[in-house]
Each structure stands twice: as C-alpha cells, then as structure tokens.
Amino acid sequence: MLLGFRTANVRSLREEQELSFVVPEGEESDTARTVELSDGRQLRVYPLLGIFGANASGKSNVIFALKKMREAVLSSYAQWTSYQGIPRDVFALDPKAEEESAFYEADFVLDDGVRWTYGFELGSTRVESEWLHAYPKGRRQEWLDRDASREKVFNFPNDRIQDRALLARTTRPDALFLSRAANDNHPQLTRIYRWFQQNLWDVTPETEIAQREAFTAGKLLDEQSRERIEELLRVADLGITGAEVERRPGKAPVVRLLHAGESGESVSLDWEHESFGTRSWFALIGPLLLALDTGAVLLIDELDASLHPRFAAEVVRLFQAPWANTRGAQLVFTSHDPSLLSSPRGGRQLEPGQIWLTEKDKQGATEVYPLSDVGPGAEEDLTDSYLAGAFGGVPRMAAGQIGRKLLTARAQGAERA
Incomplete structure (x- = not known):
C-alpha cells in the first residue's frame, strides 16, 4: 500500500x-x-x-x-x-x-x-x-x-x-x-x-483505448469477471442490459453490447455504433477490476x-x-x-x-x-x-x-x- x-x-x-x-x-x-x-x-x-x-x-x-x-x-x-x-x-x-x-x-x-x-x-x-x-x-x-x-x-x-x-x-x-x-x-x-x-499503473481514458477495450473484452470470457463487468455497465445507466462476446483465436474478442429495445427485448449494436463515452467506460472497467482484484x-x-x-x-x-x-x-x-x-x-x-x-x-x-x-x-x-x-x-x-x-x-x- x-x-x-x-x-x-x-x-x-x-x-x-x-x-x-x-x-x-x-x-x-x-x-x-x-x-x-x-x-x-x-x-x-x-x-x-x-x-x-x-x-x-x-x-x-x-x-x-x-x-x-x-x-x-x-x-x-x-x-x-x-x-x-x-x-x-x-x-x-x-x-x-x-x-x-x-x-x-x-x-x-x-x-x-x-x-x-x-x-x-x-x-x-x-x-x-x-x-x-x-x-x-x-x-x-x-x-x-x-x-x-x-x-x-x-x-x-x-x-x-x-x-x-x-x-x-x-x-x-x-x-x-x-x-x-x-x-x-x-x-x-x-x-x-x-x-x-x-x-502505479497509468491509465489515461482518452489514450490506448483500443488496448483497454481488448483487455476488458477478454475479461468478459471469464464468467466471474463477466458478471461484474455487465453489472458496472448497467449501473452506469447506459440502457445496457448485457453483452455478447465472440472469441477469436489470436485476435481480440468481438463485443456487442445489448441495449433495451422498445419492445422489451434486448438489441445488440455493432461496436462502432457505440458512443465514445460508452466505449471509454467499457475500456476503463477492465483495468479498474484488475486493480481492485490485486490491491x-x-x-x-x-x-x-x-x-x-x-x-x-x-x-x-x-x-x-x-x-x-x-x-x-x-x-x-x-x-x-x-x-x-x-x-x-x-x-x-x-x-x-x-x-x-x-x-x-x-x-x-x-x-x-x-x-x-x-x-x-x-x-x-x-x-x-x-x-x-x-x-x-x-x-x-x-x-x-x-x-x-x-x-x-x-x-x-x-x-x-
């Protein structure tokens, strides 16, 4: 400490x-x-x-x-x-x-x-x-x-x-x-x-966002981490109900966030269509949880x-x-x-x-x-x-x-x- x-x-x-x-x-x-x-x-x-x-x-x-x-x-x-x-x-x-x-x-x-x-x-x-x-x-x-x-x-x-x-x-x-x-x-x-x-891990929200997005996406593949990541997305009141993640050997996983639709069903959006604020929050979640887990x-x-x-x-x-x-x-x-x-x-x-x-x-x-x-x-x-x-x-x-x-x-x- x-x-x-x-x-x-x-x-x-x-x-x-x-x-x-x-x-x-x-x-x-x-x-x-x-x-x-x-x-x-x-x-x-x-x-x-x-x-x-x-x-x-x-x-x-x-x-x-x-x-x-x-x-x-x-x-x-x-x-x-x-x-x-x-x-x-x-x-x-x-x-x-x-x-x-x-x-x-x-x-x-x-x-x-x-x-x-x-x-x-x-x-x-x-x-x-x-x-x-x-x-x-x-x-x-x-x-x-x-x-x-x-x-x-x-x-x-x-x-x-x-x-x-x-x-x-x-x-x-x-x-x-x-x-x-x-x-x-x-x-x-x-x-x-x-x-x-x-x-003393350094994070600047506006830089290295792609690497941190990939890190958080990788954590979604772990069921225990996934539950916490989805909860942090929901608690931020983004209208997000969950996330879909697709594993790609040798590459970063593909992520689609699920949003509450008008009919009550969840609708997935391509990552490129998410707002910069949503992506910044998603990219920050991975390092946050890693720091909390390791002290x-x-x-x-x-x-x-x-x-x-x-x-x-x-x-x-x-x-x-x-x-x-x-x-x-x-x-x-x-x-x-x-x-x-x-x-x-x-x-x-x-x-x-x-x-x-x-x-x-x-x-x-x-x-x-x-x-x-x-x-x-x-x-x-x-x-x-x-x-x-x-x-x-x-x-x-x-x-x-x-x-x-x-x-x-x-x-x-x-x-x-």
Missing part, C-alpha cells in the same frame, strides 16, 4: 512536492482503511486521492512523476543503455534545473506489514544517489546508501543485503541498484522491485476527460467502498470536475485530506497541497467554495475575460492594419 510520494525537478514540480495517503493527525475519516504495521502500530490510510486544479497547473505532472519513478525502476538496468544519458524531464523554465538532479521517493507497506522508503536522484548522465530504508520494528534500518559524489559510492550499513559487493561492482553509474538486483532475482530486493512492477495502486489522468460525471463518480465509489475494494487497492486521479467533491444527495464525496490542489507560481512552478491544510468548515460546501476560489486551484479569470481579450486583440489588429 502506498503511503506517500515525494518528487522534485520533474516537469513543473520544481521544488520538492509531497502527496500523502496517510490521514492527517487529528482528522476524522469515514473512508480511510487501517493498515497494520509489523511493529504493532496502526496507520489510517486513504483508498484514493483526487488532484484538482486549473488547466496547465501541473495536475498531470504529479501522475507523470509517479509513472516516471516506476519506469526508472523497471527500465534503468536493461533499457537505459540505449539512451545518450539518463532520460529525464526536468523543470524547463530555469536553465539551472538541467544541472540539478531529479528526485523521487516512495513510502509504502508490503503485505507483511513492513514499511519501506525507497528513493533516488537522477543526474543527466548518472544516478547521483539512491537509498533504501526499512522499518520492521518502527525504527529505521538503512539498507542502501548510494552517493555518486563519494569515493566509495555504495555503502551498506550493517551489511543486510546479500551479494552486495558483486551487485555494487556490476551496477552501471547510469542504472539503479534496485533494477540491477532484480535482474538477478535477488532474494531480498526483488520483492521491492515487484511492488513497483505491480503498482494495486492505479493512476488515472483526467478522469473526467471522456467520462460522464456519473461514471467518474462511480469510479470513486468503487475505491471508497470496503465491500467493493476488499484488497486495499488505491487510486490517484486528476480531474477538472468539482462535482466529484460532493455527492448528489448532499454531503461530501471526498474528504478534505483526499483532495489535493495544484497551483503555479509566477515562475511557472507547481505547488501541491491538500485541502485539509486550508481548513474548510465542517459544514462548508466544498464544490461551491472551490468554484469561488476559496481554496485556490482554479483559474484566476473573471467572467467574460476571454471574450474581452479577444475583442481587444481584434481592435489592435485592425489598428495596425
């Missing part, structure tokens, strides 16, 4: 920014799950976080940074040899940023209850630093301390890692130690590597981009509901839609600690902060206050401002002509 993530010098995230799933101390929560740690302590952890903000405020860059950390862990040893230098996306509006390292750190708990912190800093041509800490008894154990600026780059306090000398000797300066160890199926470190392999951390950028607000709200409910999310799956999503802050019947769909806002400063750098830091009132309507700009995270624009700017530009253009 992911507890927190920190990053710096990644796209618009210039200074260090933090995203935390842990319920702030003293804050009540009806949605948080209790995580039992190996030292006997308990943590209250949210099942999902939503990131809201104006266009170009850096929302997607938080998802991007999480995804890039995963890619680095999985790819640095085998694939980075084909690059001229280390692939990075540093802050572009300050020339000094290219000379500085990109920073990533994840805080997570494995199935045995042991808490781990793993992170690294990437320079343009080498891994500047890398560290791994464990907390089996509540106190920090240092497993790995790598610093490229030292004469002895690798340090292994208390010699906990097996085969450490061989791994250090055969880890390239531009590759992560963790990636190198996992390549040899290291008995201790491979489980850390696999956490990244099995989490993975799912990343969805622009949740509302191609989904009706009702569909987006249904995604939130799936991760919030203990009866649907039985394995501790987590979700990080970005959205423009303030309706996700409140439930249709009144009240709050997301708690203040689950709502994260992004704003850019005058230098173009993004700040990420939770709504719980702003301290909204207990009875305050979060949607109304957010739209009014009380929390930040919305465009600084007066009504009609765009139209006035266009008229001014047109008049200036006419004068020059």
Whole structure:
C-alpha cells in the first residue's frame, strides 16, 4: 500500500512536492482503511486521492512523476543503455534545473506489514544517489546508501543485503541498484522491485483505448469477471442490459453490447455504433477490476476527460467502498470536475485530506497541497467554495475575460492594419 510520494525537478514540480495517503493527525475519516504495521502500530490510510486544479497547473505532472519513478525502476538496468544519458524531464523554465538532479521517493507497506522508503536522484548522465530504508520494528534500518559524489559510492550499513559487493561492482553509474538486483532475482530486493512492477499503473481514458477495450473484452470470457463487468455497465445507466462476446483465436474478442429495445427485448449494436463515452467506460472497467482484484495502486489522468460525471463518480465509489475494494487497492486521479467533491444527495464525496490542489507560481512552478491544510468548515460546501476560489486551484479569470481579450486583440489588429 502506498503511503506517500515525494518528487522534485520533474516537469513543473520544481521544488520538492509531497502527496500523502496517510490521514492527517487529528482528522476524522469515514473512508480511510487501517493498515497494520509489523511493529504493532496502526496507520489510517486513504483508498484514493483526487488532484484538482486549473488547466496547465501541473495536475498531470504529479501522475507523470509517479509513472516516471516506476519506469526508472523497471527500465534503468536493461533499457537505459540505449539512451545518450539518463532520460529525464526536468523543470524547463530555469536553465539551472538541467544541472540539478531529479528526485523521487516512495513510502509504502508490503503485505507483511513492513514499511519501506525507497528513493533516488537522477543526474543527466548518472544516478547521483539512491537509498533504501526499512522499518520492521518502527525504527529505521538503512539498507542502501548510494552517493555518486563519494569515493566509495555504495555503502551498506550493517551489511543486510546479500551479494552486495558483486551487485555494487556490476551496477552501471547510469542504472539503479534496485533494477540491477532484480535482474538477478535477488532474494531480498526483488520483492521491492515487484511492488513497483505491480503498482502505479497509468491509465489515461482518452489514450490506448483500443488496448483497454481488448483487455476488458477478454475479461468478459471469464464468467466471474463477466458478471461484474455487465453489472458496472448497467449501473452506469447506459440502457445496457448485457453483452455478447465472440472469441477469436489470436485476435481480440468481438463485443456487442445489448441495449433495451422498445419492445422489451434486448438489441445488440455493432461496436462502432457505440458512443465514445460508452466505449471509454467499457475500456476503463477492465483495468479498474484488475486493480481492485490485486490491491494495486492505479493512476488515472483526467478522469473526467471522456467520462460522464456519473461514471467518474462511480469510479470513486468503487475505491471508497470496503465491500467493493476488499484488497486495499488505491487510486490517484486528476480531474477538472468539482462535482466529484460532493455527492448528489448532499454531503461530501471526498474528504478534505483526499483532495489535493495544484497551483503555479509566477515562475511557472507547481505547488501541491491538500485541502485539509486550508481548513474548510465542517459544514462548508466544498464544490461551491472551490468554484469561488476559496481554496485556490482554479483559474484566476473573471467572467467574460476571454471574450474581452479577444475583442481587444481584434481592435489592435485592425489598428495596425
């Protein structure tokens, strides 16, 4: 389970920014799950976080940074040899940023209850630093301390890692130690590597839709999965009563959704005749169920981009509901839609600690902060206050401002002509 993530010098995230799933101390929560740690302590952890903000405020860059950390862990040893230098996306509006390292750190708990912190800093041509800490008894154990600026780059306090000398000797300066160890199926470190392999899955509703449609269609061939997929299609109120699926060896299955007809009988439509919204929802169901079934951390950028607000709200409910999310799956999503802050019947769909806002400063750098830091009132309507700009995270624009700017530009253009 992911507890927190920190990053710096990644796209618009210039200074260090933090995203935390842990319920702030003293804050009540009806949605948080209790995580039992190996030292006997308990943590209250949210099942999902939503990131809201104006266009170009850096929302997607938080998802991007999480995804890039995963890619680095999985790819640095085998694939980075084909690059001229280390692939990075540093802050572009300050020339000094290219000379500085990109920073990533994840805080997570494995199935045995042991808490781990793993992170690294990437320079343009080498891994500047890398560290791994464990907390089996509540106190920090240092497993790995790598610093490229030292004469002895690798340090292994208390010699906990097996085969450490061989791994250090055969880890390239531009590759992560963790990636190198996992390549040899290291008995201790491979489980850390696999956490990244099995989490931080990135989904953007408007892209890779064909592959996700095929994945969901394949899940329809399994009777247990089929029942849940059809139920999710029906609950979205699309007028869908079921689905037909035709197996094709070596190819993606053919799907036809069944719609309620005027005579009461179900009518099947060719896939090409389904609306984009229906297809987007169908394509998202497969990855959603996979994450819920495996307890993975799912990343969805622009949740509302191609989904009706009702569909987006249904995604939130799936991760919030203990009866649907039985394995501790987590979700990080970005959205423009303030309706996700409140439930249709009144009240709050997301708690203040689950709502994260992004704003850019005058230098173009993004700040990420939770709504719980702003301290909204207990009875305050979060949607109304957010739209009014009380929390930040919305465009600084007066009504009609765009139209006035266009008229001014047109008049200036006419004068020059």
